Amino acid sequence: MAQIDKVKEQINFLKFWLSLVMASVLAIVGFCVTGYTKIDVWFLLLCLACIVVLGVCSWALSKVIVRKINELKDL
Numbered sequence: 514m515a516q517i518d519k520v521k522e523q524i525n526f527l528k529f530w531l532s533l534v535m536a537s538v539l540a541i542v543g544f545c546v547t548g549y550t551k552i553d554v555w556f557l558l559l560c561l562a563c564i565v566v567l568g569v570c571s572w573a574l575s576k577v578i579v580r581k582i583n584e585l586k587d588l
Contacts, residue, residue, distance in 0.1 A: 517588045524581045531574045538567045 545552075545560045552560075 520581055520585055527574055527578050534567050534571045538564055
């Protein structure tokens with residue numbers, strides 16, 4: 514397998530994980546929006562902390578994807 518194909522597969526794999534992270538963020542936000550009156554405050558704070566952590570993960574994955582795309586230019 515050529516080096517360019519390996520980098521493309523790595524990008525596809527990272528995009529898969531990025532989509533999972535974003536789907537998780539959307540699910541947690543949807544849960545918080547629909548049930549914020551029914552859930553405890555500590556659970557809402559836990560959900561917000563998860564959203565922040567997943568947001569940082571998505572930012573980091575995006576940076577890695579951009580770096581890999583820029584690496585494709587050199588190949």
